[in-house]
Amino acid sequence: MIFDQSDKPITPASDPFYRVLSRYFSLSEENRLTISDLERRRLTLRPTDNLVDRPARDRRAFVLLKGWTITYKILHDGSRQLLDCHVPGDILGFHCTQIQISDRFIEPLTEVEVAEFSIVDLMSAMNEGNGLSHALSWFLARDHAILVEHLINNGRRGALERVSHFFLELGVRMGQAGQSDPHDFPLPLTQYLLADMLGLSAIHVNRTLRDLRERELLIHRNGRVVILNAPRLSELCGFDPGYLMPAPRAILR
Amino acid sequence: MIFDQSDKPITPASDPFYRVLSRYFSLSEENRLTISDLERRRLTLRPTDNLVDRPARDRRAFVLLKGWTITYKILHDGSRQLLDCHVPGDILGFHCTQIQISDRFIEPLTEVEVAEFSIVDLMSAMNEGNGLSHALSWFLARDHAILVEHLINNGRRGALERVSHFFLELGVRMGQAGQSDPHDFPLPLTQYLLADMLGLSAIHVNRTLRDLRERELLIHRNGRVVILNAPRLSELCGFDPGYLMPAPRAILR
Numbered sequence: 001m002i003f004d005q006s007d008k009p010i011t012p013a014s015d016p017f018y019r020v021l022s023r024y025f026s027l028s029e030e031n032r033l034t035i036s037d038l039e040r041r042r043l044t045l046r047p048t049d050n051l052v053d054r055p056a057r058d059r060r061a062f063v064l065l066k067g068w069t070i071t072y073k074i075l076h077d078g079s080r081q082l083l084d085c086h087v088p089g090d091i092l093g094f095h096c097t098q099i100q101i102s103d104r105f106i107e108p109l110t111e112v113e114v115a116e117f118s119i120v121d122l123m124s125a126m127n128e129g130n131g132l133s134h135a136l137s138w139f140l141a142r143d144h145a146i147l148v149e150h151l152i153n154n155g156r157r158g159a160l161e162r163v164s165h166f167f168l169e170l171g172v173r174m175g176q177a178g179q180s181d182p183h184d185f186p187l188p189l190t191q192y193l194l195a196d197m198l199g200l201s202a203i204h205v206n207r208t209l210r211d212l213r214e215r216e217l218l219i220h221r222n223g224r225v226v227i228l229n230a231p232r233l234s235e236l237c238g239f240d241p242g243y244l245m246p247a248p249r250a251i252l253r
Numbered sequence: 254m255i256f257d258q259s260d261k262p263i264t265p266a267s268d269p270f271y272r273v274l275s276r277y278f279s280l281s282e283e284n285r286l287t288i289s290d291l292e293r294r295r296l297t298l299r300p301t302d303n304l305v306d307r308p309a310r311d312r313r314a315f316v317l318l319k320g321w322t323i324t325y326k327i328l329h330d331g332s333r334q335l336l337d338c339h340v341p342g343d344i345l346g347f348h349c350t351q352i353q354i355s356d357r358f359i360e361p362l363t364e365v366e367v368a369e370f371s372i373v374d375l376m377s378a379m380n381e382g383n384g385l386s387h388a389l390s391w392f393l394a395r396d397h398a399i400l401v402e403h404l405i406n407n408g409r410r411g412a413l414e415r416v417s418h419f420f421l422e423l424g425v426r427m428g429q430a431g432q433s434d435p436h437d438f439p440l441p442l443t444q445y446l447l448a449d450m451l452g453l454s455a456i457h458v459n460r461t462l463r464d465l466r467e468r469e470l471l472i473h474r475n476g477r478v479v480i481l482n483a484p485r486l487s488e489l490c491g492f493d494p495g496y497l498m499p500a501p502r503a504i505l506r
Contacts, residue, residue, distance in 0.1 A: 059500075073401065073405065075405065075409055075410075075491055076491025076493075077491065079409060081404065081405045081408050081409050083401060083404065094394070095394040095397045095398060097394075097500060098390055098391045098394030098395070098499060098500060099391065099394050099395060099398050099495065099496050099497075099498065099499060099500055100495035100496070100498040100499060100500050100501065101398065101493070101495045101496045103493075104401075123386060123387070123390060126379070126380075126386075126390075127379075127380045127386065133376060133379075133380065134376070137351055137376060137379075138351045138352065140393065141347070141348040141350075141351030141352050142351070142352060143397070144348045144396070144397055144400065145348060145352050145354065147397065147400050147401065147404065148326065148336060148357075148400065150404060151334070151336065151400065151403060151404040151407060152326065152328065152334045154404060154407045154408045154452075155334050155407045155452045156328055156332060156334050157328075199407075199408045238328055238329025238330065240329075240354070240356075242352065242353035242354045243352050243353070243354045244352075245352065245353040246351060246352060246353065247312075247350060247351060247352055247353050248353065
């Protein structure tokens with residue numbers, strides 16, 4: 001684990017978190033400096049490092065700046081449930097700092113760079129006027145909405161719909177953070193992890209990906225996803241990206 | 254739908270929302286007045302009324318004061334996924350006001366009384382000093398943690414564990430809001446709705462409830478749940494109520 005105190009200024013070009021928020025909210029110079037302050041303390045982690053292993057004892061949260069992580073919970077029988085995988089720009093661990101649990105974990109999938117901050121600093125940022133408190137509230141509500149869709153993936157969608165919905169979502173999230181084209185992005189999840197995420201067997205995921213490729217909807221190859229026909233794929237699984245966007249009135253205020 | 258402007262003062266005894274928050278956080282007189290103001294506008298609804306049917310157009314959220322509601326999402330094929338059922342003291346619809354969706358619904362299961370407020374007022378309450386901003390942040394994180402457990406119910410737990418975990422959770426929530434003994438509480442969910450909530454068939458739910466009764470762990474009869482042996486039931490499903498409680502450091506600040 002490598003620490004680094006950064007004095008690089010935050011700009012939309014360099015910072016995926018600022019990029020997501022400023023895409024929809026008009027942030028002041030004061031807001032930009034607050035985000036820059038929040039992100040001052042940087043950590044670089046390798047896949048074997050565990051970012052949060054005792055979240056209940058922790059009052060830190062993170063912004064993911066580079067790379068991918070997964071969040072999971074360990075059940076009492078030792079099995080684990082993946083909850084989400086995170087792309088640059090995401091806030092990690094906010095909810096964990098608020099509640100009395102010790103069974104949620106955040107693990108890097110690739111080499112990652114995060115900004116670490118105290119939850120107290122995030123909460124005073126949320127109290128800051130102008131757009132920032134609205135932007136951050138939206139961002140946390142978006143996390144909640146993503147979790148709702150993952151619950152629906154596991155509960156109501158068939159294999160074809162699950163895989164399609166999850167990939168379309170990841171594409172939008174990568175696009176919002178300015179990381180890639182929403183229809184052509186890297187995905188460092190193995191088929192085993194993907195299966196775990198979606199409540200399917202690895203064989204079933206493999207078969208579903210072949211099916212999607214044969215229908216010329218989507219290709220997943222060599223750690224990359226290419227969405228060939230987004231309108232048809234969205235129709236197939238009922239994907240509406242509205243849950244990833246702020247309500248118009250949230251923006252206009 | 255009946256509107257009522259209330260001037261009744263909020264006290265722990267009369268208000269389940271204040272009761273949950275003040276159980277863990279030391280709230281000032283100013284905080285108490287803010288909550289009282291938030292809850293001034295009361296609505297009474299019957300089971301046929303729909304509380305939020307176009308959440309995306311809405312900037313209102315609610316505190317449930319009396320009765321039970323369910324929250325669900327309608328999928329593109331017309332089927333629905335229950336996300337949670339709400340007990341007095343819960344905040345309803347907060348996340349919906351922040352994002353661009355129109356497919357989530359809140360429906361009363363019984364006659365309910367809610368306090369309706371504008372999301373702008375809630376957000377300025379969150380900016381209020383002292384304990385309130387911490388209490389509200391915890392409360393929203395708790396919503397997130399509940400959703401995580403419902404995802405795990407659907408993804409990882411067998412029928413016996415699902416039913417047990419859900420009932421133990423509801424008991425703690427009812428107890429936190431001062432509504433009943435956590436081990437003996439009313440439950441107006443039909444077996445059909447319960448099945449929907451837990452991703453099981455109604456027959457499977459029925460069989461599981463019989464099994465739990467025969468093991469002398471839990472009785473569900475005539476709209477009432479009685480938990481006979483909470484330690485053994487908790488052990489059976491790995492229930493740890495920590496996700497419903499604030500982190501110690503969240504309280505101590």
